[in-house]
Amino acid sequence: MIQVLDKQFETFLPADKIQSEITLMAQKLNEEYAGKELIFIAILNGAFMFAADLFKQITLPCEISFVKVSSYQGTNTSGRVDEIIGLNTDISNKHVVILEDIVDTGITIDKIFTLLRAHQYASLKVATLLFKPNAYQGKNPPNYVGFSIPNAFVVGYGLDYNEKGRNLDSIYQLKAETK
Numbered sequence: 001m002i003q004v005l006d007k008q009f010e011t012f013l014p015a016d017k018i019q020s021e022i023t024l025m026a027q028k029l030n031e032e033y034a035g036k037e038l039i040f041i042a043i044l045n046g047a048f049m050f051a052a053d054l055f056k057q058i059t060l061p062c063e064i065s066f067v068k069v070s071s072y073q074g075t076n077t078s079g080r081v082d083e084i085i086g087l088n089t090d091i092s093n094k095h096v097v098i099l100e101d102i103v104d105t106g107i108t109i110d111k112i113f114t115l116l117r118a119h120q121y122a123s124l125k126v127a128t129l130l131f132k133p134n135a136y137q138g139k140n141p142p143n144y145v146g147f148s149i150p151n152a153f154v155v156g157y158g159l160d161y162n163e164k165g166r167n168l169d170s171i172y173q174l175k176a177e178t179k
């Protein structure tokens, strides 16, 4: 059991289990993208560890770009405007694989699909380490999933609780509160 800020978490996915699942995902990608021009787009901050470990096991010639999705108040519209920061590379005619730490409601991935729509990519898929199918309400379900998990809050391996806990090499689940 570990403590992150005010909350207690228990081990959920130990580091070795995460690594073997990433190895399987990399093997799949190595097969399916052979001969294709491949670029990974990793979503910061959460996906940085997953992206690094997966990328090391990709044996194809490929590229990687790290981006942030931000939302700001537009000047003349009522809603917020989304943008992708850091995509300073041309993805036209490339096969794109988005790397996410976790797909929860799916809102983030749907935003990315909308924002990339104008780019003339060859294909666009999503690889996520974690997926919460019971929370998912999006339109672009992940194509490669490391682990489907229940709707409980998790930290570690890039995922944070109020920015803490990203450094843990295993993934921990919030312990049910005891009364």
Ligand code: IMP
Binding pocket: 046, 100, 101, 102, 103, 104, 105, 106, 107, 108, 109, 152, 153, 154, 155, 159, 160, 161
């Ligand atoms: P979505 O847009 O609802 O799919 O949420 C995706 C983002 O929410 C992830 O990239 C995470 O940053 C964050 N998130 C969702 N669930 C968790 C969790 O259990 N722990 C930590 N972060 C989470």
Ligand code: MG
Binding pocket: 043, 044, 045, 046, 047, 100, 101, 102
């Ligand atoms: Mg994230």
